[in-house]
Amino acid sequence: MKITFALNGTVREMDVHPLDRLLDLLRGKAGLTGTKEGCGEGECGACAVLLDGELVNSCMVPAIQVHGRDVLTVEGLGTSKNPDPLQRAFAEEGAVQCGFCIPGMVLASRALLQNVSRPSRKEIRTALSGNLCRCTGYEKIFRAVEKAASWGYGEQCGRELLFFDSSPVFSTEEKEFFFQPCSVEEALATRERFGDEAFFLGGATDFYPDFKNGRILPKRVIDLSRIGMLKEIRRERENLFVGSMATDTAIMKNPSLAAFFPAFVKAAELSGAPAVQNRATLGGNLASASGAADLPVPLLVLGARVLAGNTGGERAVPIEDFFTGYRKTALAKNELLLGVQLPMGDDPVPQAFYKRGSRAALTLSRVSIAASTEMKSGILHSVRIASGSMTAYPSRMPVTEAFLEGKHLSGALIDEAAACASREISPRTSAAFRKAVSGNLVRKFLLSLQDHH
Ligand SMILES: Cc1cc2nc3c(=O)[nH]c(=O)nc-3n(C[C@H](O)[C@H](O)[C@H](O)COP(=O)(O)OP(=O)(O)OC[C@H]3O[C@@H](n4cnc5c(N)ncnc54)[C@H](O)[C@@H]3O)c2cc1C
Ligand code: FES
Ligand code: FES
Incomplete structure (x- = not known):
């Protein structure tokens, strides 16, 4: 080209x-x-x-x-x-x-x-x-x-940037293999035609390591980088919509996300270093379905729905049902991940995301925990806790959630909840470390509520 x-x-x-x-x-x-x-x-x-x-x-x-x-x-x-x-x-x-x-x-x-x-x-x-x-x-x-x-x-050091807006010119041979759609409709029609033989390319931060090692050799590529709608973060009635091509940096800079979903913004802040954050997208993070991905963990406690589209229309999948196995998602072969809907209440609820690993700009977290709750008169309601890096994909912690639901926040309850969280998770490796850290992070969240209260 x-x-x-x-x-x-x-x-x-x-x-x-x-x-x-x-x-x-x-x-x-x-x-x-x-x-x-x-x-x-x-x-x-x-x-x-x-x-x-x-x-x-x-x-x-x-x-x-x-x-x-x-x-x-x-x-x-x-x-x-x-x-x-x-x-x-x-x-x-x-x-x-x-x-x-x-x-x-x-x-x-x-x-x-x-x-x-x-x-x-x-x-x-x-x-x-x-x-x-x-x-x-x-x-x-x-x-x-x-x-x-x-x-x-x-x-x-500011300098004027030079831009062009014409499209790249593909050779005749490349025209059947590389696609750079400017609209969602165009991207979906191409995917419908070729199914998952046509690989969606986002910011390419997960793609290149696999491509370099020969683990992915895409037959056809649909580059999503020119579809403006997929980069949007906007209010839609009672939801905030975050497009699948929104980067970690765009998530970190968005004032509505900062006000209502600080746990999600924190996960973007802790995902890699700036050069990665400027390219890594929400869609790529979800579609890769890595057990150690950061963005899904807060999304699990914020009631997010994943919007998937094909040429026939759109459907919303609760994030709990989106991951179906190791590196597997509920996306059908002809579907594109359009973005995520985050339900906004009148006021933001207390929430947090914590990540532990050996280097700030680390690729994989070793332990991550997100939590949210609505607290009225010291009583915990709608408690949601999720963990990442433990199993094949990030998931909620229903036992610890049920243990805390409807209870009065106290020092004794916090100790018991931390112990409950440690027991509930079953990491595949480094179990003692991960269990101890998870318990401590649940404790940290509950203590922050106590301070706040
Ligand atoms: C140095 C380094 C550090 C990193 N640190 C972290 C970290 O701390 N936390 C973390 O969670 N991740 C981290 N990552 C992983 C990666 O950056 C993220 O998973 C990122 O969000 C992937 O997005 P992308 O746009 O680059 O995906 P791509 O590489 O473009 O695509 C990844 C996969 O998603 C598919 N895909 C992309 N967009 C869509 C869509 N809209 N619909 C359907 N399928 C789609 C692609 O086909 C591909 O299979 C790191 C990566 C690197 C290289
Ligand atoms: S060579 Fe590109 S980040 Fe190391
Ligand atoms: S000066 Fe930094 S690697 Fe040598």
Whole structure:
């Protein structure tokens, strides 16, 4: 296929395969070797670039999604003779040793500073949490970002993005294999025609590791990235609708979700690091049906319904019935996941999401718990608790819920509920650890209600 995009401010046209990685276009076709390949699986950030001003890992961006967009690599900042201020700050602070991670670090820092011009140390840590450095240690890198911020880098680094709106041109051969619909109807008609032989492509963060290892070799691909309706988050009568192509970042930034469904927003915040969050979608997270996926866990306690569509219409599936087995869902072969409906009451109910793992930007959580309840005069009603990373798919904890329902919140009840939760879960591995942590997280939620009360 032929794509056109802006690369460091210059319009480029390239002949590519639709699933070529942006990383390979940059290093191979454009000869820009500043962008590095480390893990090739979204974990290290060495390949990070800005796509339409947002940080992404270029090892996980397919060429088909680069058409018409604006790419900034480290070569677009400055040269060694004439570095831009952020690069100079890295050099002055001694933040560079072998330099392998630095292009990614610099672009992650720029992505932060263009949004938050005077970030706190915590914000810097979070912004760089997806970038690994094997030699310098992070202290000098953090100091370099602070130095550039103190020079007003954030205020100066804005640049106009170049966009195009024409569609990419597929070769005659590719036309039967790659589809880039602009509407849900078009996507559904294609899926109806080919069934699950036609693979839906979202942000590709789950797709690429499997594609790289040969676990997925899609015969046909339907890229969903141009369907605006699937990216929407909007009020629909008594529900909030979150489209399946809404990214973790879009979920984190939405004020209605923050006000009514903070547990869901927290799960998006704790899903990977910024370069992943900017690409990872709600639909991909649900459709992958991983036992360790984060977003389904709060959805289970918030009464969510999954909207699935085919050429005949739509149906709403309660999230409890959506997962049917390990990596299996209730979606039929001709169905597309359109989004999720979240029922909104007059006021948000107390709720929480907790995740435990070894690294903040970790792919898999080891334990996650979500909980919600309506509390009146110290009595717990409509208690919902769900756990992730324990079994084949995330699920509710009916025994602990029933134990708490209708009871008066007290210190003794909290201890008993924590013990009940530990007994109820049956993790496949690391059982002692997971049981202890789950009990503690249930305790944490109930204690937060007591403090609140
Ligand atoms: C470094 C790294 C860290 C990660 N950290 C986390 C984490 O902390 N927590 C977590 O939960 N996940 C994490 N993930 C996993 C992944 O980012 C999420 O599952 C993400 O939400 C997948 O969305 P996507 O758009 O990238 O999916 P894709 O890779 O595009 O698609 C995944 C699957 O979903 C299907 N699909 C996509 N959209 C639809 C649709 N609308 N209808 C039907 N099927 C569809 C695809 O066909 C495919 O089978 C991480 C991944 C990486 C690489
Ligand atoms: S090479 Fe490690 S995130 Fe892309
Ligand atoms: S400077 Fe060597 S990996 Fe970071």
